[in-house]
Amino acid sequence: MKTAVYRRATFNAAHRLYNPKWDNVTNDKIFGLCNNPNYHGHNYILIVKLIGDIDPETGYVIDLKILKDLIKEEVIEPFDHNNLNLDVPEFKNLNPTAENIAKVIYEKLRSRLETKYDIQIRLYETENNFVEYPG
Amino acid sequence: MKTAVYRRATFNAAHRLYNPKWDNVTNDKIFGLCNNPNYHGHNYILIVKLIGDIDPETGYVIDLKILKDLIKEEVIEPFDHNNLNLDVPEFKNLNPTAENIAKVIYEKLRSRLETKYDIQIRLYETENNFVEYPG
Amino acid sequence: MKTAVYRRATFNAAHRLYNPKWDNVTNDKIFGLCNNPNYHGHNYILIVKLIGDIDPETGYVIDLKILKDLIKEEVIEPFDHNNLNLDVPEFKNLNPTAENIAKVIYEKLRSRLETKYDIQIRLYETENNFVEYPG
Amino acid sequence: MKTAVYRRATFNAAHRLYNPKWDNVTNDKIFGLCNNPNYHGHNYILIVKLIGDIDPETGYVIDLKILKDLIKEEVIEPFDHNNLNLDVPEFKNLNPTAENIAKVIYEKLRSRLETKYDIQIRLYETENNFVEYPG
Amino acid sequence: MKTAVYRRATFNAAHRLYNPKWDNVTNDKIFGLCNNPNYHGHNYILIVKLIGDIDPETGYVIDLKILKDLIKEEVIEPFDHNNLNLDVPEFKNLNPTAENIAKVIYEKLRSRLETKYDIQIRLYETENNFVEYPG
Amino acid sequence: MKTAVYRRATFNAAHRLYNPKWDNVTNDKIFGLCNNPNYHGHNYILIVKLIGDIDPETGYVIDLKILKDLIKEEVIEPFDHNNLNLDVPEFKNLNPTAENIAKVIYEKLRSRLETKYDIQIRLYETENNFVEYPG
Numbered sequence: 031m032k033t034a035v036y037r038r039a040t041f042n043a044a045h046r047l048y049n050p051k052w053d054n055v056t057n058d059k060i061f062g063l064c065n066n067p068n069y070h071g072h073n074y075i076l077i078v079k080l081i082g083d084i085d086p087e088t089g090y091v092i093d094l095k096i097l098k099d100l101i102k103e104e105v106i107e108p109f110d111h112n113n114l115n116l117d118v119p120e121f122k123n124l125n126p127t128a129e130n131i132a133k134v135i136y137e138k139l140r141s142r143l144e145t146k147y148d149i150q151i152r153l154y155e156t157e158n159n160f161v162e163y164p165g
Numbered sequence: 166m167k168t169a170v171y172r173r174a175t176f177n178a179a180h181r182l183y184n185p186k187w188d189n190v191t192n193d194k195i196f197g198l199c200n201n202p203n204y205h206g207h208n209y210i211l212i213v214k215l216i217g218d219i220d221p222e223t224g225y226v227i228d229l230k231i232l233k234d235l236i237k238e239e240v241i242e243p244f245d246h247n248n249l250n251l252d253v254p255e256f257k258n259l260n261p262t263a264e265n266i267a268k269v270i271y272e273k274l275r276s277r278l279e280t281k282y283d284i285q286i287r288l289y290e291t292e293n294n295f296v297e298y299p300g
Numbered sequence: 301m302k303t304a305v306y307r308r309a310t311f312n313a314a315h316r317l318y319n320p321k322w323d324n325v326t327n328d329k330i331f332g333l334c335n336n337p338n339y340h341g342h343n344y345i346l347i348v349k350l351i352g353d354i355d356p357e358t359g360y361v362i363d364l365k366i367l368k369d370l371i372k373e374e375v376i377e378p379f380d381h382n383n384l385n386l387d388v389p390e391f392k393n394l395n396p397t398a399e400n401i402a403k404v405i406y407e408k409l410r411s412r413l414e415t416k417y418d419i420q421i422r423l424y425e426t427e428n429n430f431v432e433y434p435g
Numbered sequence: 436m437k438t439a440v441y442r443r444a445t446f447n448a449a450h451r452l453y454n455p456k457w458d459n460v461t462n463d464k465i466f467g468l469c470n471n472p473n474y475h476g477h478n479y480i481l482i483v484k485l486i487g488d489i490d491p492e493t494g495y496v497i498d499l500k501i502l503k504d505l506i507k508e509e510v511i512e513p514f515d516h517n518n519l520n521l522d523v524p525e526f527k528n529l530n531p532t533a534e535n536i537a538k539v540i541y542e543k544l545r546s547r548l549e550t551k552y553d554i555q556i557r558l559y560e561t562e563n564n565f566v567e568y569p570g
Numbered sequence: 571m572k573t574a575v576y577r578r579a580t581f582n583a584a585h586r587l588y589n590p591k592w593d594n595v596t597n598d599k600i601f602g603l604c605n606n607p608n609y610h611g612h613n614y615i616l617i618v619k620l621i622g623d624i625d626p627e628t629g630y631v632i633d634l635k636i637l638k639d640l641i642k643e644e645v646i647e648p649f650d651h652n653n654l655n656l657d658v659p660e661f662k663n664l665n666p667t668a669e670n671i672a673k674v675i676y677e678k679l680r681s682r683l684e685t686k687y688d689i690q691i692r693l694y695e696t697e698n699n700f701v702e703y704p705g
Numbered sequence: 706m707k708t709a710v711y712r713r714a715t716f717n718a719a720h721r722l723y724n725p726k727w728d729n730v731t732n733d734k735i736f737g738l739c740n741n742p743n744y745h746g747h748n749y750i751l752i753v754k755l756i757g758d759i760d761p762e763t764g765y766v767i768d769l770k771i772l773k774d775l776i777k778e779e780v781i782e783p784f785d786h787n788n789l790n791l792d793v794p795e796f797k798n799l800n801p802t803a804e805n806i807a808k809v810i811y812e813k814l815r816s817r818l819e820t821k822y823d824i825q826i827r828l829y830e831t832e833n834n835f836v837e838y839p840g
Contacts, residue, residue: 033534034570038563042696044584044611044653049222060223062230063651070651071584071611073696081570087454088465089532094564095467111603111610113584127224129168156582156613158173159229165169165216177426179314179341179383184492195493197500198381205381206314206341208426246333246340248314262494264438291312291343293443294499300439300486303804304840308833319627330628332635351840357724358735359802364834365737397629399573428578429634435574435621447831449719449746449788468786475786476719476746478831516738516745518719561717561748589762600763602770667764669708698713699769705709705756 034081035091039101041110044071045126069113074131075154076105078139082147092147104138128155132163169216170226174236176245179206180261204248209266210289211240213274217282227282239273263290267298304351305361309371311380314341315396339383344401345424346375348409352417362417374408398425402433439486440496444506446515449476450531474518479536480559481510483544487552497552509543533560537568574621575631579641581650584611585666609653614671615694616645618679622687632687644678668695672703709756710766714776716785719746720801744788749806750829751780753814757822767822779813803830807838 047064048057057065064070078101082091108118114126120134132153139149154160182199183192192200199205213236217226243253249261255269267288274284289295317334318327327335334340348371352361378388384396390404402423409419424430452469453462462470469475483506487496513523519531525539537558544554559565587604588597597605604610618641622631648658654666660674672693679689694700722739723732732740739745753776757766783793789801795809807828814824829835 031569033538034567035534036565036567038565040696042610042612044609047224060228066651066653066657068653068656069584069609069611070582070653071609072582073611073613079567079570084532084534084538089452089530089535091534091566091570093465111606113606113608113610116608117606125224127219129170129219129226130224133168133219156580160171160173161226162169162171162214164166165214175426177340177342179339182494195498201381201383201387203383203386204314204339204341205312205383206339206343207312208343246336248336248338248340251338252336260494262489264440264489264496265494268438268489291310295441295443296496297439297441297484299436300484301839303808304837305804306835306837308835317629330633349837349840354802354804354808359722359800359805361804361836361840363735395629397624399575399624399631400629403573403624430576430578431631432574432576432619434571435619435631445831447745447747449744471786471788471792473788473791474719474744474746475717475788476744476748477717478746478748516741518741518743518745521743522741561715587764600768665764667759669710669759669766670764673708673759700711700713701766702709702711702754704706705754 032081033084033091034079035094035097037078037080037094037097037101039076039078039098039106040073041076041106042071042073043109043112043114044069045114045121046070047125047127049125069115072155074109075160076101076135077152077154078135079150079152080143080147081149100139100142104142105135128153128159128161129163132161136163167216168219168226169214170229170232172213172215172229172232172236174211174213174233174241175208176211176241177206177208178244178247178249179204180249180256181205182260182262184260204250207290209244210295211236211270212287212289213270214285214287215278215282216284235274235277239277240270263288263294263296264298267296271298302351303354303361304349305364305367307348307350307364307367307371309346309348309368309376310343311346311376312341312343313379313382313384314339315384315391316340317395317397319395339385342425344379345430346371346405347422347424348405349420349422350413350417351419370409370412374412375405398423398429398431399433402431406433437486438489438496439484440499440502442483442485442499442502442506444481444483444503444511445478446481446511447476447478448514448517448519449474450519450526451475452530452532454530474520477560479514480565481506481540482557482559483540484555484557485548485552486554505544505547509547510540533558533564533566534568537566541568572621573624573631574619575634575637576617576619577634577637577641578615578617579638579646580613580615581646582611582613583649583652583654584609585654585661586610587665587667589665609655612695614649615700616641616675617692617694618675619690619692620683620687621689640679640682644682645675668693668699668701669703672701676703707756708759708766709754710769710772712753712755712769712772712776714751714753714773714781715748716751716781717746717748718784718787718789719744720789720796721745722800722802724800744790747830749784750835751776751810752827752829753810754825754827755818755822756824775814775817779817780810803828803834803836804838807836811838 046069047061114121132151136151152162181204182196249256267286271286286298317331384391402421406421422432451474452466519526537556541556557567586609587601654661672691676691692702721744722736789796807826811826827837
């Protein structure tokens with residue numbers, strides 16, 4: 031039977047939510063405080079779920095150190111202590127909502143992992159608001 | 166691909182577990198301490214999962230403020246600082262177990278949300294006991 | 301140097317806050333939703349701090365099993381799954397605020413522990429509201 | 436609709452990860468610090484998910500006290516404050532990775548529960564590393 | 571005996587750490603990633619401790635709703651979803667380290683509370699780094 | 706006024722509690738399951754509190770990276786994924802109770818930090834049992 035392993039990591043980043051095609055009034059109406067042009071920020075908590083078979087030689091689905099290092103390379107180093115809108119190329123033309131951040135992380139990790147693994151991304155923006163991609 | 170968003174909320178309530186069709190001995194045997202006729206209580210933690218598509222204009226599956234306000238109206242205001250057995254009509258003839266509370270919350274929210282969304286309710290009664298509906 | 305040991309325990313109880321010498325309007329004004337005559341409830345989290353010297357033979361300040369059993373006897377068994385106002389004698393004439401519950405727990409444990417130990421009680425009523433006695 | 440109930444429990448154990456068919460260099464390469472021959476240890480957090488129908492008489496999927504006692508008998512008593520490699524027969528010839536521990540717990544509980552229930556095991560080895568079986 | 575009550579609140583903000591009197595090389599050396607000129611951010615967790623006597627009429631040291639509203643007015647509304655460096659006047663000429671944020675919060679709340687109360691501020695910048703003022 | 710900064714870190718270790726001067730019956734009576742000769746283990750959570758003055762140039766009491774690196778060198782590297790009794794010299798003749806582990810950590814860090822700082826060590830052995838030195 032398939033087994034899932036999970037790896038948790040954190041990054042701290044600034045962001046602003048807005049749609050550049052809309053005027054200020056519409057952006058304020060839709061995004062409220064999240065549309066502050068001076069940015070606000072979060073301690074994001076990322077949980078990567080990876081599903082596969084247990085290797086009978088190691089007892090591992092995957093060596094979590096491999097997943098940890100991949101998360102560090104693809105997510106923590108480019109996102110941590112950065113401004114998602116200004117410093118992260120994937121969000122130059124994509125609104126950095128929790129949903130879109132999770133989707134970007136999924137695509138970055140998916141392209142680096144063998145196809146025998148399924149993955150799913152959970153991202154906590156706050157203790158009360160979080161997302162899962164794919165859900 | 167479908168994306169899930171989650172919203173967490175809390176309410177503090179009293180309740181008593183028992184089946185009015187049974188005698189006291191049977192209620193005590195099945196429900197133990199939870200059958201105290203003077204009630205006991207919990208800090209319930211509710212997590213609502215809502216599944217849908219990411220809107221390309223907003224980057225949201227749903228504006229979580231809409232979900233927050235709906236949870237407040239349908240769950241927090243009628244349940245919080247109340248006695249579930251005495252103050253909440255849905256439990257007048259339904260035993261307020263965590264399973265039934267989750268089911269009631271599901272039905273209240275389900276009827277208020279567009280059918281394009283799927284939802285699931287997780288309810289923590291304590292840090293050790295929790296439920297999910299549908300599971 | 302003095303060393304502190306801590307033991308955490310939980311109990312789930314119903315309560316109501318009010319002053320029987322006041323009329324309903326005053327009680328509602330002061331205690332708000334907490335004055336619901338049908339009661340509400342909480343998952344209380346108790347943390348007992350005990351300060352003393354490390355015994356060189358055991359490496360313990362106190363065997364935490366002794367403190368655990370004392371907490372069970374003096375707090376968990378009389379408070380858990382009960383109505384603090386109706387089922388716990390100490391609150392027959394004392395409003396069961398978090399402050400007063402902590403003070404009652406302090407006095408119950410203080411009288412059972414050797415005077416060479418100092419103790420302090422922390423009590424969480426919710427994740428946002430908690431108290432410490434003595435503070 | 437199916438409903439899930441969850442029960443959380445904890446145990447503290449020592450373990451060592453290695454494959455007795457491999458030499459030391461290979462074990463060190465694959466398992467790193469986890470291959471310390473003197474063992475290391477964890478506070479494992481176990482969450483058992485059980486899926487079934489809500490009984491209309493009780494409002495329960497299952498009395499969680501039954502699940503709690505079964506977890507105590509099958510997991511906590513044999514695993515807690517033990518060395519998984521030396522003291523737990525299931526790991527005499529099975530590497531006690533989180534994946535394999537979760538699988539062993541699944542099999543032990545599965546054989547004791549009625550077939551009308553589905554179960555799933557989540558096991559936290561640390562706050563950053565955890566697994567789910569089946570996943 | 572004195573009793574302490576605690577109130578927890580959260581705010582999400584962007585900030586940048588640097589000393590305008592220093593050159594870039596020195597700021598990078600001292601503040602590292604925290605000196606990103608595009609800002610980064612945090613979910614700050616604030617815990618206000620207030621020490622006083624239990625009022626025998628209410629059983630309260632202070633009505634925590636008063637403290638909650640004061641925290642909202644003095645901290646959450648001016649800080650939440652803002653850029654501490656750009657949007658909060660107190661940090662126009664003060665580096666928004668966790669230490670300085672805690673000190674500013676202390677001074678804002680201290681000036682609004684009766685002198686019979688002592689207060690202390692704990693501020694979590696991340697789950698691993700936090701401060702207390704006065705300590 | 707003095708300000709406290711806190712740094713949290715974790716390590717996973719095996720240990721056994723016993724007094725070599727006592728016979729087995731006495732060790733079993735005093736230390737119970739913790740006296741398993743095959744060891745058990747924990748995810749220890751360490752919180753170091755350091756008290757000093759806020760430097761007006763940096764806004765820091767101390768650069769937490771310095772404290773983080775010192776904790777890594779003095780605690781995490783020698784303790785993590787080790788057997789405290791067998792692999793850590795300080796416990797060759799000292800029972801590795803939480804109290805004694807906290808005391809050893811205090812002495813190791815105290816000797817490396819300037820005397821202008823006061824420090825205090827909190828160590829969680831489990832979520833229910835923890836200690837503070839000096840207390």
